[in-house]
Amino acid sequence: MERIHVSVRSKPLSPEDAKSSPWRISGNSIFIPNQPAKFEFDRIFGNECHTLEIYEARTKNIVSAAVQGFNGTVFAYGQTSSGKTHTMRGSITEPGVIPMSVQDLFNFIEKEVDREFLVRMSYMEIYNEEINDLLVPEHRKLQIHESIERGIFVAGLREEIVASPDQVLELMDFGESHRHIGETNMNLYSSRSHTIFRMIIESREKAEDTKTDNSCDAVRVSVLNLVDLAGSERAAKTGAEGVRLKEGSHINKSLMTLGTVIKKLSEGAESQGGHVPYRDSKLTRILQPALGGNANTAMICNITLAQVSRPETTPSRNTVLRDTSDSKLTHGLA
Numbered sequence: 184m185e186r187i188h189v190s191v192r193s194k195p196l197s198p199e200d201a202k203s204s205p206w207r208i209s210g211n212s213i214f215i216p217n218q219p220a221k222f223e224f225d226r227i228f229g230n231e232c233h234t235l236e237i238y239e240a241r242t243k244n245i246v247s248a249a250v251q252g253f254n255g256t257v258f259a260y261g262q263t264s265s266g267k268t269h270t271m272r273g274s275i276t277e278p279g280v281i282p283m284s285v286q287d288l289f290n291f292i293e294k295e296v297d298r299e300f301l302v303r304m305s306y307m308e309i310y311n312e313e314i315n316d317l318l319v320p321e322h323r324k325l326q327i328h329e330s331i332e333r334g335i336f337v338a339g340l341r342e343e344i345v346a347s348p349d350q351v352l353e354l355m356d357f358g359e360s361h362r363h364i365g366e367t368n369m370n371l372y373s374s375r376s377h378t379i380f381r382m383i384i385e386s387r388e389k390a391e392d393t394k395t396d397n398s399c400d401a402v403r404v405s406v407l408n409l410v411d412l413a414g415s416e417r418a419a420k421t422g423a424e425g426v427r428l429k430e431g432s433h434i435n436k437s438l439m440t441l442g443t444v445i446k447k448l449s450e451g452a453e454s455q456g457g458h459v460p461y462r463d464s465k466l467t468r469i470l471q472p473a474l475g476g477n478a479n480t481a482m483i484c485n486i487t488l489a490q491v492s493r494p495e496t497t498p499s500r501n502t503v504l505r506d507t508s509d510s511k512l513t514h515g516l517a
């Protein structure tokens with residue numbers, strides 16, 4: 184696997200938080216002046232940056248490669264309320280990575296005049312290690328299967344054929360309204376599930392003679408996953424108890440597995456015939472085909488550098504900074 188590209192997006196601070204925050208950003212590092220802790224990333228997007236800049240830096244290439252037949256996955260990772268959903272889904276005033284990707288995907292397809300395409304989309308959430316179809320809300324607790332023809336797939340998941348960005352975004356909005364959200368101390372509308380928004384792109388060369396369909400070009404199939412991960416947070420901070428606490432433990436376990444899988448892949452475990460624990464979480468099992476091999480992967484780490492978040496942001500505790508800083512990432516996450 185190509186080394187995973189990690190960029191960091193720092194959420195804008197209120198004027199009070201900006202005054203009290205001990206953290207500074209310089210170039211591609213985050214640090215506290217006069218302290219040894221320093222974290223390096225491929226790229227840091229500061230407070231003033233817009234989602235478009237983040238999209239163009241890496242995701243756009245992944246979308247373009249997906250149209251050419253290469254699998255791709257983009258994750259938004261970070262503690263609750265750090266801006267993952269803002270980055271992935273966005274708002275009317277600032278569209279997120281998903282709507283931008285959808286628009287570009289159809290633009291790229293339009294330019295491929297010698298090929299014909301069939302595009303499908305699915306939208307699922309993983310909540311407490313159960314897979315729910317966000318396009319068909321009554322399809323719940325779906326199972327993962329594997330077959331020679333289809334590879335790894337979620338049985339019963341709706342794959343809707345789509346022909347325009349508007350149609351995709353309408354379906355996405357429908358799916359969003361069925362997503363599991365809950366209230367935590369840190370975010371009134373906290374996403375409690377991982378969501379995988381998926382575009383499946385099939386194409387083949389246009390037949391010279393459409394009546395006899397004598398093209399011998401193989402069908403290319405690729406998958407583009409845009410993943411909004413549930414918040415990585417500590418129970419005490421979010422005031423989690425009961426249902427929220429159970430959700431939190433599932434979320435943290437699957438994020439840990441994701442970290443281990445990425446670490447193993449970047450160590451070359453798969454190409455050397457070693458074990459990669461994809462099966463330890465539903466998230467990694469579903470994403471397996473789009474993580475290994477020659478797939479393109481990028482992670483956008485959303486962070487907040489407010490003083491109030493300091494315990495989450497110190498090296499010993501902050502999974503976002505600790506797990507994704509460059510020194511760690513040369514060996515993968517975890």
Ligand SMILES: Nc1ncnc2c1ncn2[C@@H]1O[C@H](COP(=O)(O)OP(=O)(O)OP(=O)(O)O)[C@@H](O)[C@H]1O
Pocket residue numbers: 193194195261262263264265266267268269270370372373374375412413414415485
């Ligand atoms: N870059 C940004 N610029 C302006 N507002 C932002 C930015 N990032 C996040 N916000 C705002 O902060 C709040 C929390 O963001 P968001 O819901 O995206 O967090 P999240 O990481 O998805 O949280 P959770 O894991 O709890 O779902 C929202 O009101 C959002 O609009």
